[in-house]
Amino acid sequence: MPAFARLAAGTALLALTSTAARADEGMWTFDAFPAAKMRAAYGWAPDQAWLDKVRGAAVRLTGGCSASFVSGNGLILTNHHCVVGCLQDLSTANQDLVASGFTASGAAGERKCPGQQAEVVTAITDVTPDVQQAIGALTGAAAVRARDARIADIEKAGCTDPATTRCQVVRLYGGGQYKLYKYRKYSDVRIVWAPEFAAAFFGGDPDNFNFPRYALDVGFLRAYENGKPVTTPAHLTWNPRAPQDGEATFVVGNPGSTQRLLTQDQLAFQREVALPITLASLSELRGRLISAMAQSPERAREGADTLFGVENSLKVYIGRVGALNDPAFTAKLAAAEADLKQRSAANSAIGNPWGDISQAVKAYRDIYVPYRFITPNSELYGYAETLVKAAAERGKPNAERLPGYTESALPLLEKQLLDEKPVYPWLDQLTLEWSLSKAREYLGADDPQTRLMLGKESPEQLSQRLVSGTKLADPAYRRQLWQGGAAAIAASTDPMIVYARQLDARDRELDRLYKERYDAPVTAAQARLATARFAAYGASNYPDATFTLRISYGQVKGWTERGQQVPTRTTMGGAFDRATGAAPFALAKAFTANEARINKNTTYDFVTTNDIIGGNSGSPVIDKAGTVIGAAFDGNIHSLGGNYGYDPALNRTVVVSAAAIDEALRNIYPAPALLAELRRK
Template identity: 75%
Template sequence: MRLKSALFVSAAIAFTLPTAAMADEGMWTFDAFPAARMKQAYGWAPDQAWLDKTRAAAVRLTGGCSASFVSDAGLILTNHHCVATCVEENSTGDNNILVKGFTARATSEEKKCAGQQAEVVTAIRDVTPTVKAAIGSATGADAVRARNAAVAKLESDNCTDKATTRCQVVSLFGGGQYKLYTYRKYSDVRLVWAPEAQAAQFGGDPDNFNFPRYSLDASFLRAYENGKPVATPQHLSWNPRAPEDGEATFVVGNPGTTQRLFTMDQFAFQREVALPITLTTLSELRGRLITAMAESPEKEREGKETLFGIENSLKVYIGQVKALNDPAFTGKLAAAEADLKQRSANKAGIGDPWSDIAKSVQANRNIYVERNFATPRNDLFGYALALVRAAEERGKPNAERLPGFGDAALPLLEKSITDARPITPWLEELRMEWSLSKAREYLGADHPQTKLLLGKESPEGLAARLVSGTKLADPAVRQALWNGGAAAIAASTDPMIVYARSLDANARALQKRYDAEVDAPLTAARARLADARFAAYGDSNYPDATFTLRISYGKVQGWNERGTPVPTRTFLGGTFDRATGAEPFDLPPAFAANQAKINKNAVYDFVTTNDIIGGNSGSPVIDKAGTVIGAAFDGNIHSLGGTYGYDGTLNRTVVVSTQAVQEALEKIYPAPNLVAELRGKRR
């Protein structure tokens, strides 16, 4: 139910190759929307005023989701799965609001979401000449240092008010372009409304990435500033109506990662190295977690959202592995690459970027396992390593710091480290011992890095000692270490801090090697590849997704599945028909209690041809009038191919309709204050 980058296609599917964008394909930047192309296809396209208003209402959430302002008082529409962690962290054994649902009757009841930040793009500026001039003729690690220094300066110089703004330089087309995104940020985000998890996750893994669907995957947050809801005059109008078949729709959000512009060597690396390791290790984590959750009802509750996320990701990675092992699919990718090579032959300044990329990929193969298992994975160690690195990096000039530790990034980093959130010790221990055992398995017991990670201890013993001994679960301890800087970190005897200090030098050395042997030559080669693509296909290109604001256009339309038409929509009443009484098709209690009140003919979920990927979760689905008629929360099984290509005949975005959400707010989980606010009549 979470939109993730993935691919699952059969050999018979013909999708648009990564040459020139066609049909409804494209995750377009707001400064390069193809209005002429859309007008030719639809007879209409939005003007600049429409685009500007929509951009100003679009929200990016920390943690990889999208959203939108839907009232003048900071009310934010997004998916339930985007706020599930916040809901879970505000739950207790006695009051599990993840299971029961949550409705704030007044703003005073709205609950803080730790680590969450809402961001709105206010400007996009091309800074390619500045960054490329800084790199100049430098190569290897020197090129990476020069690029990072230029990026850090641009981000710091253009966002001097770090309390309310954030600047981020984004690499597009693999280094062919650099854009400076300026954001208005809101660091206090609170939970307003969330349905029962069973309503949002109805159908569970069997229905995940499928349609028809019966999912209320919607929730509301609110942005605050100085303890009060923020004023957001630039917001989308709430329109609780049913969609119309064939009508134009727009998805505005922050797609996470696509790899449509990769070369065949890069695809081979994913198929042969990265994906098999990820799939194998994640499968084992799932098994360990299920075993642990069976030990008690409390562990069942505490581990449920983690398991849900793991199972969602596994479905994605299985699809990717199948696709990249399909000769027909990879044959289409090879044909697209051959076409670009032929069009680029003998073009001045382009040379042979494919060979240079192949060399970088080989270098990555040589270092990948060590980098992948350089540090263990759990929240407590993540805090420790971030504190250790921040203490060192903050003592350096801004231009010389590691990416992610520049002046522009520090406010959000501090918030993510110091915000209060519950820590579940058994989950922390399980994840740490799993990642350490996988490191020993892939590296070998005699590898120097294994010895550095484990010393004379077992993964289980080390994880138990560190998790039980650390004080980093206490946000006050984390804040004190952050405030104390390098001196506090050097003096700390906290076992997790001591452990992070012991691993940091090796991890940094691996990163330095990666910068010199992989990142720098790969970026230079992909910049020339971008030049080749622009020369061959003009401005019909769009960059791979980078979790920055994009807009896609499409329409409400079903598809044919094995010769049978799939309808565009489902209805609330279908939930009762689909329910079996057994998980994951057990009826949400509030649905059962209010069955007689519910309008069973209200449109529940619907599908569109919009081109989306992971990160678009929570994106508003907008009509021509600029009103929101739904929130994107998933794709059908074919849309998982969006990682590598788009097929307009089969790829579909799955949307929860505003009509269903309105019905829920009025009759299933009554929230009269929220209903009034969405109508523009705050109580």
């Protein structure tokens, strides 16, 4: 697990909102869409046929984004920032596809994206009784083992054809429900089209999470199977029209994670422990990256995607800190908890879940720092850790393996391990050195874990030795170790493999402590909290986001900012007015070259009240007719507090319009074949 994935680990097992969702709030599962609630607010709601159609066209990308099929020939609509990693991997010093953009020259020119997989939900099955029965009265580590073992068996039984299907049991309502999601997967995904980076990310970090926006944040992929584009009769209809103020909109995608009802103790942990470490560490990494990238144009190219990710994360966490330090916002969260406690006072069956979570959080505070920093941040170390752990886990019965190494998880793990993609040694050494230095800083130089991780070397010495000495950048070498299994890993003298073996026992120990002291008691407590909320508020609540398929409804609508009404949309002509000639407000070359051809009145970006979070990037924005009128790519600055709660007056989704995409394909980055494919019914 990457170093900063540990932040999510402490908050992933969370509960649903404590009161019924209000206004346009809600990331609803498809088997519990609140049709009556929407009908009361809008006078209309989709029927089951409508829901089935859009569900069948929704796509999840394994890079952490959402997407949708928009033709019968496997064409996938998503965001540019969801395909930029692919473009980066396919670029060279002589051909920078991120900067210049990409238009495939026919089917033969569509290029495979390393590590990418597209997945479509085909079935959702409630397996709650099965999993909860396996847990029974067990507690602590025994409860976690029983739960994980039963989940592994359910996933294996649910997908007997791992070449084309993937099964995943998802925990909802903090353990109140378990659902088996079955996916049709496509492991060959290719890039079809993307604009210049300057067009997709016009405004750069200053405009990120803000509006008005003038960004062409869009990209197209295609799913292949057996060397041919897949046939996708379940696809959405392209509708390049301007949005209408007040019209109903739907966002269908896979929101990553939300923590909309942390208990007060969990909120305090975020505010006092996790978020301060994250902000300080990421700020330092940003500075190191900028300094290193300034050393050469090649480093600037190679580090750009990493820097974008760091800056985006920084802004997200700054927004979360702001939300948790806003007295009015946190007062609402405290009041919601107090209301549930009052309503549940007579329900003796739930016990005291708040007290149990409080004790678990106290225990977690003791292990959080070592647990967070035991995994160095390095792509090459990630390969080594995967190989070392997989070698051990694959030798065990499926039910006894660590999550992530079970039979249902191995095909994707193997693909991401073995797909060929570039590794930049300077960048890998930089992130490894940074993460090792932060581990030493937060643990202390004399801590046994620091000595385990560094020995007598400095972070600089160790990272240089490991990165320069390993052969793991070579996919053929990784394949050799993967196929060789435990014997090959035990015999390997590759320094990165040796280092991963060195840290493995401590990593497993900390994972065991986390599950025993935090995961198990919090899961049990949150299952009881879920029961309490259903009793208090009925079934009108939605589960926290889990990077599984959801649907939100809303409308095209602006908001009031500092006394001024923010408009619902921008036009393509506005980009020319906003341009300064200097990055990040320099127009893309194709925009200036084709200015006379562009219809500047075309709606560029627009905002809606849909409730989204990270992971929804690339989600189609759909109208009542079930047609695509845009792709969600961002939220406004207020939406950063959406991790903990939704404010209907301020939270907004930012969308690139289908009209602007259509205009770009016609007059800025001409792709007549792609345009014709989109317009075929």
